[in-house]
Amino acid sequence: MALELTAARPDPALLDLPWRLPLEEWPDDILAALPRGISRHVVRFVRLSGRVLAIKEIKDDIARREYEMLRNLGRLHMPAVEPFAVVSGRVGMDGRPLDACLVTRHLQFSLPYRALYSQSLRKGTATRLIDALAVLLVRLHLAGFWWGDVSLSNTLFRRDAGAFAAYLVDAETGELRNRLSDGQREHDLEIARVNIAGELMDLEAGGLLQEERDPVEVSERIMTRYRDLWTELTSEQLIDDSERWRVDDRIRRLNEKGFDVDELEITTDIDGTTIRIQPKVVDSGHHSRRLLRLTGLDVRENQARRLLNDLEVFSAATGRQGEDEEIIAHDWLASVYEPVTRGVPRHLVAKLEPAEVFHEVLEHRWYLAERARHDIPIQEAVTDYVATVLPGKPDERAVLGVDTEELPVVADGGA
């Protein structure tokens, strides 16, 4: 059988990887030692043609299914890792067939939860991770994706202006439907709950959980956060005809939560005294789309919210509120945002993404101002941040040197 490569845009260099060796035996010099979550399959990272790829050894049919599923999620603009290829038809040195490999692009600046826990953590990290996962799960469910294996391990996290944004990494068990029934959504939620509790208990048993909070209690948060957001996004609301402003109110509330309402169903009762509204199509990314339109910056939702706030402040401080907002945005970009992000010397750029640096500098400026009891110019804050804070941070573009566990649950004959 010949090696077979399935990919949308195949990179021939992929063929040079040592496919005849079981993934576990690949030589260290081609591997990138990035952290991973708990997994049953062998997963490794390699550097290839200037990018980092994640490779998972898995049965052929399952690899293909997961590849297709990740592609579909990409088409639906869901936050998920990007599939790159399936390599099948592998044969070992001894002539015996080897499992296929699913290849995905390594998600830059992503942090598996276990890597986060090996850093010294800010308080409340567990809850912020769960909040991000709740948003991800709601988005996936709105899109009709039934995950089947929701967990912290199957999610990657990126920093998002002090909070986190969550990405799906393991679509092996997922299915796409037109819509999900309540029972199906609850099933995912129940799985999420049990897995999160297990994952936190594991950290606790390993002495890695710095907070003294009961994992069972923390895991409950996924249910409340998910249900609150789901209700906010989908529930029907009755409004008295004299209170039509409430329609706008609902839309604004969703915007604040980061969602745009693309379709709102409005029906009036026969006697015309009450209006019934229900969002039909909602789309996350309200702030990031707005920022993208104004500045061309493509950042995450909370980062965008933060940047937009700063833009507001800028426009007020320069007394230009009446002017065309795109022109103000252009000036803000050139005179505030870019000087800050360009203030990071080359050797420190792998620490944090520019938008996250900007967010941290604003935080830092606030902290300096509070200490000094007067305003601090942004340039001064950048200089101090780059000198005192940033060098102490780990490189998060591709975090190195964290131990990871792999526990294949397959019989090895010693059963």
Next chain:
Amino acid sequence: MATVKFDGASRIYPGNDTPSVDKLDIDIADGEFLVLVGPSGCGKSTSLRMLAGLEEVNGGKIWIGDRDVTDLSPKDRDVAMVFQNYALYPHMTVADNMGFALKIAGVDKGEIRKRVEEAANILDLTQYLERKPKALSGGQRQRVAMGRAIVRSPQVFLMDEPLSNLDAKLRVQTRTQIASLQRRLGVTTVYVTHDQVEAMTMGDRIALLKDGILQQCATPREMYDNPANLFVAGFIGSPAMNLVTVPVTADGAKFGNHTVSLPRERAGDGGSSLIVGVRPEDVEVTTNNDGLELTVDVVEELGADAYVYGTPTDPNIKLEGGDDNLVKPFIARVDGRQVPEKGGKIYVYPKSQHMHVFDPSSGARLG
């Protein structure tokens, strides 16, 4: 007591014209291991999920014990989907790995310990309870994962292709483990697979589905000996049953110049042909021009026995189950010390007491 009953249960997915599961009737006894089997898309997973409460039931009912669960939410049904994607936690002991989900469910410590010890006993894990999963063999890890489901002590276990992740050798090993474990626990179990060998070796009874319709529900032995129709006959057994359309006369069914007599109830409605099924081990093979003439294509030696793969010399005789591109061979098991020559001619007919007869138009078993 946990019997399970599919009572005319149907599921039509939105946007489809035909039901994916069509008026399914199965009565599952308390403690029984029932396997749902059939080709891809036949409705196995849908049936299982209807039982789990994960797929809406559009017609009929589902019972667990004497409770009508048709409209109950999944968590009120007391069933457990086993083994789909368990994780083992490296820093936690085997005992905690097995029991932690009970803690979430609010079960008290003493009770958790008791259930974990019971499960460990059944799974031969007692001496490992305080170890970490890393210190276990792969097989033991797998049993820890099973333990996670067992300690919940549900009324019914549900499993959907739990072995699909494993390679061939491990599948065989693990399916024996699951089957023997289920027998020891005595918990009613519904198990989905597309693999008829798995179904035959594991199930107390097998329910075979095709296009959402139940074809037969019976013990493996009964399915093998008395397939209800052509589809069952062709699906169960490996190598598959030979199914040949042959002419019939007043004397019986004609295999070449050999006539196999047919009792009246098996002769059909007097048409001029019938489909006769014969398993490879029930074929009489001669070399003296008595029976259907075959040209030997391949001989597969297995030691004591050999399988002979042949093609009927008469191009008008076709075997059921082949397709346009692929002529299905006739398979006969013969004594390994007396195998025919490749390219030679042999003559075959069924041993009459082991012959299956099917109606050519409906496919139903006759007599």
